[in-house]
Amino acid sequence: MLILNAQDGWFKMAGERKRDVGLQAQICSEFGADLDSQLCEEVGKLMDECPDCRIYYDTMKRSVKLYRTAEADQRIPDEIAERLFKVLQLDNPK
Protein backbone atom coordinates (compact mmCIF):
# COMPACT_ATOMS: atom_id res chain seq x y z
CA MET A 1 0.00 0.00 0.00
CA LEU A 2 1.25 3.48 -0.81
CA ILE A 3 1.71 5.75 2.14
CA LEU A 4 1.75 9.48 1.64
CA ASN A 5 3.54 11.72 4.06
CA ALA A 6 1.89 15.02 3.28
CA GLN A 7 4.37 17.07 5.30
CA ASP A 8 7.51 16.29 3.37
CA GLY A 9 5.82 15.08 0.23
CA TRP A 10 7.48 11.65 0.24
CA PHE A 11 5.81 8.47 -0.79
CA LYS A 12 6.83 5.04 0.35
CA MET A 13 5.69 1.46 0.21
CA ALA A 14 4.63 0.09 3.55
CA GLY A 15 2.72 -2.81 5.03
CA GLU A 16 0.80 -5.27 2.93
CA ARG A 17 0.14 -4.56 -0.73
CA LYS A 18 -3.47 -3.82 -1.43
CA ARG A 19 -5.13 -2.90 -4.67
CA ASP A 20 -6.24 0.70 -4.70
CA VAL A 21 -6.79 1.60 -8.30
CA GLY A 22 -7.85 5.19 -7.80
CA LEU A 23 -5.03 6.04 -5.45
CA GLN A 24 -2.57 7.55 -7.83
CA ALA A 25 -5.24 9.65 -9.49
CA GLN A 26 -6.37 10.73 -6.08
CA ILE A 27 -2.86 11.67 -4.98
CA CYS A 28 -2.20 13.66 -8.13
CA SER A 29 -5.53 15.42 -7.85
CA GLU A 30 -5.13 16.16 -4.16
CA PHE A 31 -1.87 17.89 -4.90
CA GLY A 32 -3.32 19.65 -7.91
CA ALA A 33 -0.61 17.99 -9.96
CA ASP A 34 -0.92 17.56 -13.68
CA LEU A 35 -0.83 14.03 -14.96
CA ASP A 36 2.47 14.76 -16.69
CA SER A 37 4.10 16.34 -13.65
CA GLN A 38 7.16 15.09 -11.81
CA LEU A 39 5.05 14.24 -8.77
CA CYS A 40 2.71 12.06 -10.77
CA GLU A 41 5.70 10.48 -12.46
CA GLU A 42 7.09 9.49 -9.05
CA VAL A 43 3.79 8.02 -8.03
CA GLY A 44 3.72 6.21 -11.34
CA LYS A 45 7.06 4.59 -10.58
CA LEU A 46 5.69 3.28 -7.34
CA MET A 47 2.72 1.93 -9.23
CA ASP A 48 5.08 -0.57 -10.80
CA GLU A 49 4.67 -2.52 -7.58
CA CYS A 50 0.98 -2.77 -8.31
CA PRO A 51 0.28 -3.82 -11.93
CA ASP A 52 -3.47 -3.21 -11.75
CA CYS A 53 -2.94 0.26 -10.32
CA ARG A 54 -0.50 1.02 -13.10
CA ILE A 55 -2.90 -0.17 -15.80
CA TYR A 56 -5.69 1.85 -14.29
CA TYR A 57 -3.52 4.94 -14.10
CA ASP A 58 -2.22 4.53 -17.65
CA THR A 59 -5.69 4.11 -19.07
CA MET A 60 -6.95 7.13 -17.14
CA LYS A 61 -4.11 9.23 -18.56
CA ARG A 62 -4.86 7.94 -22.04
CA SER A 63 -8.52 8.84 -21.56
CA VAL A 64 -7.58 12.46 -20.84
CA LYS A 65 -5.32 12.51 -23.91
CA LEU A 66 -8.08 11.06 -26.07
CA TYR A 67 -10.38 13.88 -24.98
CA ARG A 68 -7.70 16.50 -25.50
CA THR A 69 -7.22 15.28 -29.06
CA ALA A 70 -10.92 14.89 -29.77
CA GLU A 71 -11.72 18.32 -28.32
CA ALA A 72 -8.82 20.11 -29.99
CA ASP A 73 -9.30 23.76 -30.94
CA GLN A 74 -11.19 24.37 -34.14
CA ARG A 75 -11.57 27.55 -36.11
CA ILE A 76 -14.90 29.23 -35.64
CA PRO A 77 -17.19 28.35 -38.58
CA ASP A 78 -17.56 31.24 -41.05
CA GLU A 79 -21.31 31.50 -40.70
CA ILE A 80 -21.06 31.77 -36.90
CA ALA A 81 -18.37 34.46 -37.21
CA GLU A 82 -20.56 36.36 -39.70
CA ARG A 83 -23.54 36.28 -37.35
CA LEU A 84 -21.35 37.42 -34.46
CA PHE A 85 -20.08 40.47 -36.36
CA LYS A 86 -23.63 41.25 -37.47
CA VAL A 87 -24.98 41.09 -33.90
CA LEU A 88 -22.16 43.36 -32.75
CA GLN A 89 -22.74 45.68 -35.73
CA LEU A 90 -19.10 45.42 -36.70
CA ASP A 91 -17.35 44.74 -39.99
CA ASN A 92 -15.59 41.40 -40.34
CA PRO A 93 -11.92 42.21 -41.12
CA LYS A 94 -11.18 39.35 -43.53
Added chain:
Amino acid sequence: MEESPELIQDARTGNAQAQSQLVKMYSSRIYNLGLRMLRNREDAEDMLQETFITAFRKLDTFKEKSSFYTWIYRIAVNIALGKLREQSKMKIAYSIQEPDFENLHGMAISDWPVYIETKLTDKEFRIALDATLDDLPEKYRSVFVLRDLEGHSTAETSKMLVLTESNVKVRLMRARLFLRDRLNAYFKRAGWVV
Protein backbone atom coordinates in the same frame (compact mmCIF):
# COMPACT_ATOMS: atom_id res chain seq x y z
CA MET B 1 -1.88 39.41 -33.86
CA GLU B 2 -1.44 40.50 -30.24
CA GLU B 3 -3.52 42.70 -28.01
CA SER B 4 -1.81 45.96 -27.15
CA PRO B 5 -2.77 48.69 -24.64
CA GLU B 6 -3.45 50.95 -27.64
CA LEU B 7 -5.80 48.42 -29.21
CA ILE B 8 -7.71 48.04 -25.94
CA GLN B 9 -7.84 51.80 -25.47
CA ASP B 10 -9.16 52.28 -28.99
CA ALA B 11 -11.81 49.60 -28.43
CA ARG B 12 -12.76 51.28 -25.16
CA THR B 13 -13.43 54.55 -26.93
CA GLY B 14 -15.78 52.75 -29.30
CA ASN B 15 -13.41 52.39 -32.26
CA ALA B 16 -15.19 49.79 -34.39
CA GLN B 17 -12.02 48.65 -36.14
CA ALA B 18 -10.31 47.92 -32.83
CA GLN B 19 -13.36 46.06 -31.56
CA SER B 20 -13.49 44.02 -34.76
CA GLN B 21 -9.85 43.07 -34.26
CA LEU B 22 -10.52 41.85 -30.74
CA VAL B 23 -13.45 39.78 -31.98
CA LYS B 24 -11.27 38.31 -34.71
CA MET B 25 -8.50 37.52 -32.22
CA TYR B 26 -10.59 35.78 -29.57
CA SER B 27 -13.85 34.54 -31.07
CA SER B 28 -12.49 31.08 -31.96
CA ARG B 29 -11.08 30.51 -28.48
CA ILE B 30 -14.30 31.63 -26.80
CA TYR B 31 -16.35 29.53 -29.19
CA ASN B 32 -14.22 26.45 -28.42
CA LEU B 33 -14.71 27.02 -24.70
CA GLY B 34 -18.46 27.21 -25.32
CA LEU B 35 -18.49 23.96 -27.27
CA ARG B 36 -16.55 22.18 -24.54
CA MET B 37 -18.67 23.44 -21.69
CA LEU B 38 -22.11 23.51 -23.28
CA ARG B 39 -21.75 20.56 -25.67
CA ASN B 40 -23.66 21.94 -28.63
CA ARG B 41 -23.13 24.52 -31.36
CA GLU B 42 -26.29 26.55 -30.74
CA ASP B 43 -25.55 27.16 -27.07
CA ALA B 44 -21.88 27.81 -27.84
CA GLU B 45 -22.89 30.44 -30.40
CA ASP B 46 -25.32 32.08 -27.96
CA MET B 47 -22.58 32.16 -25.33
CA LEU B 48 -20.12 33.65 -27.82
CA GLN B 49 -22.47 36.47 -28.77
CA GLU B 50 -23.47 37.22 -25.18
CA THR B 51 -19.81 37.27 -24.17
CA PHE B 52 -18.77 39.93 -26.68
CA ILE B 53 -21.93 41.99 -26.15
CA THR B 54 -21.30 41.99 -22.39
CA ALA B 55 -17.58 42.67 -22.78
CA PHE B 56 -18.03 45.69 -25.06
CA ARG B 57 -20.81 47.02 -22.86
CA LYS B 58 -18.59 46.77 -19.77
CA LEU B 59 -15.31 47.66 -21.40
CA ASP B 60 -14.96 50.81 -19.30
CA THR B 61 -14.81 48.60 -16.17
CA PHE B 62 -11.81 46.64 -17.53
CA LYS B 63 -8.91 47.60 -15.25
CA GLU B 64 -6.00 46.15 -17.25
CA LYS B 65 -4.73 44.26 -14.19
CA SER B 66 -5.02 41.20 -16.37
CA SER B 67 -5.02 40.83 -20.14
CA PHE B 68 -8.17 41.58 -22.08
CA TYR B 69 -8.31 37.91 -23.01
CA THR B 70 -8.25 36.79 -19.35
CA TRP B 71 -11.00 39.30 -18.60
CA ILE B 72 -13.27 38.30 -21.47
CA TYR B 73 -12.58 34.61 -20.81
CA ARG B 74 -13.95 35.04 -17.26
CA ILE B 75 -17.05 36.68 -18.71
CA ALA B 76 -17.46 33.74 -21.08
CA VAL B 77 -17.09 31.18 -18.27
CA ASN B 78 -19.71 32.98 -16.19
CA ILE B 79 -22.14 33.08 -19.08
CA ALA B 80 -21.56 29.38 -19.78
CA LEU B 81 -22.10 28.52 -16.11
CA GLY B 82 -25.34 30.51 -16.12
CA LYS B 83 -26.55 28.53 -19.11
CA LEU B 84 -25.55 25.25 -17.48
CA ARG B 85 -27.46 26.19 -14.34
CA GLU B 86 -30.54 26.84 -16.46
CA GLN B 87 -30.11 23.50 -18.21
CA SER B 88 -29.66 21.62 -14.94
CA LYS B 89 -32.91 23.11 -13.63
CA MET B 90 -34.63 21.66 -16.67
CA LYS B 91 -32.89 18.33 -16.24
CA ILE B 92 -34.08 18.00 -12.66
CA ALA B 93 -37.62 18.18 -13.99
CA TYR B 94 -36.84 15.07 -16.04
CA SER B 95 -35.29 13.26 -13.04
CA ILE B 96 -31.88 12.71 -14.56
CA GLN B 97 -29.77 11.03 -11.90
CA GLU B 98 -26.14 11.64 -11.15
CA PRO B 99 -24.02 8.54 -11.71
CA ASP B 100 -22.95 6.64 -8.62
CA PHE B 101 -19.27 7.54 -8.32
CA GLU B 102 -18.81 5.36 -5.25
CA ASN B 103 -19.20 2.23 -7.37
CA LEU B 104 -16.59 3.09 -9.95
CA HIS B 105 -13.90 0.94 -8.36
CA GLY B 106 -13.44 -2.75 -7.83
CA MET B 107 -13.98 -3.66 -11.47
CA ALA B 108 -11.76 -5.97 -13.47
CA ILE B 109 -8.79 -3.96 -14.74
CA SER B 110 -8.00 -4.41 -18.42
CA ASP B 111 -5.15 -2.79 -20.28
CA TRP B 112 -5.95 -0.99 -23.54
CA PRO B 113 -4.28 -2.00 -26.80
CA VAL B 114 -1.89 0.48 -28.42
CA TYR B 115 -4.18 1.05 -31.41
CA ILE B 116 -6.90 2.73 -29.32
CA GLU B 117 -5.63 6.22 -30.22
CA THR B 118 -5.86 5.43 -33.93
CA LYS B 119 -9.57 4.81 -33.44
CA LEU B 120 -10.07 8.57 -33.10
CA THR B 121 -10.69 8.60 -36.85
CA ASP B 122 -13.61 6.22 -36.30
CA LYS B 123 -16.83 8.27 -36.47
CA GLU B 124 -18.70 5.99 -34.11
CA PHE B 125 -15.94 6.28 -31.52
CA ARG B 126 -15.99 10.10 -31.76
CA ILE B 127 -19.73 10.02 -31.13
CA ALA B 128 -19.14 7.74 -28.13
CA LEU B 129 -16.48 10.10 -26.76
CA ASP B 130 -18.88 13.01 -27.10
CA ALA B 131 -21.69 11.09 -25.47
CA THR B 132 -19.49 10.09 -22.53
CA LEU B 133 -18.52 13.69 -21.89
CA ASP B 134 -22.17 14.70 -22.24
CA ASP B 135 -23.04 12.14 -19.56
CA LEU B 136 -20.57 13.57 -17.10
CA PRO B 137 -22.61 15.69 -14.67
CA GLU B 138 -22.10 19.41 -15.15
CA LYS B 139 -20.37 20.09 -11.84
CA TYR B 140 -17.62 17.61 -12.77
CA ARG B 141 -17.55 18.49 -16.46
CA SER B 142 -16.86 22.18 -15.85
CA VAL B 143 -13.82 21.28 -13.77
CA PHE B 144 -12.60 18.72 -16.30
CA VAL B 145 -13.02 21.18 -19.19
CA LEU B 146 -11.20 24.02 -17.45
CA ARG B 147 -8.40 21.90 -15.95
CA ASP B 148 -7.75 19.16 -18.49
CA LEU B 149 -9.01 20.59 -21.77
CA GLU B 150 -8.45 24.33 -21.36
CA GLY B 151 -5.27 23.81 -19.32
CA HIS B 152 -5.98 26.08 -16.34
CA SER B 153 -4.36 25.51 -12.96
CA THR B 154 -6.28 24.32 -9.92
CA ALA B 155 -6.12 27.84 -8.46
CA GLU B 156 -7.43 29.49 -11.63
CA THR B 157 -10.20 26.92 -11.95
CA SER B 158 -11.25 27.36 -8.33
CA LYS B 159 -11.52 31.12 -8.83
CA MET B 160 -13.52 30.83 -12.02
CA LEU B 161 -15.93 28.28 -10.60
CA VAL B 162 -16.00 29.82 -7.11
CA LEU B 163 -15.00 26.53 -5.53
CA THR B 164 -12.33 25.66 -3.00
CA GLU B 165 -9.16 24.22 -4.48
CA SER B 166 -9.72 20.90 -2.72
CA ASN B 167 -13.19 20.74 -4.21
CA VAL B 168 -11.70 21.29 -7.67
CA LYS B 169 -9.23 18.47 -7.06
CA VAL B 170 -11.87 16.03 -5.89
CA ARG B 171 -14.17 16.84 -8.79
CA LEU B 172 -11.33 16.53 -11.28
CA MET B 173 -10.39 13.12 -9.94
CA ARG B 174 -13.98 11.94 -10.12
CA ALA B 175 -14.38 13.27 -13.64
CA ARG B 176 -11.24 11.51 -14.83
CA LEU B 177 -12.24 8.23 -13.23
CA PHE B 178 -15.77 8.47 -14.59
CA LEU B 179 -14.55 9.09 -18.14
CA ARG B 180 -11.93 6.38 -17.95
CA ASP B 181 -14.44 3.81 -16.78
CA ARG B 182 -17.07 4.80 -19.34
CA LEU B 183 -14.51 4.56 -22.12
CA ASN B 184 -13.33 1.21 -20.81
CA ALA B 185 -16.91 -0.08 -20.93
CA TYR B 186 -17.25 1.18 -24.51
CA PHE B 187 -14.00 -0.51 -25.55
CA LYS B 188 -15.24 -3.77 -24.08
CA ARG B 189 -18.50 -3.55 -25.98
CA ALA B 190 -16.57 -2.76 -29.16
CA GLY B 191 -14.35 -5.79 -28.56
CA TRP B 192 -11.18 -3.66 -28.39
CA VAL B 193 -10.55 -4.62 -24.76
CA VAL B 194 -10.98 -8.06 -23.25
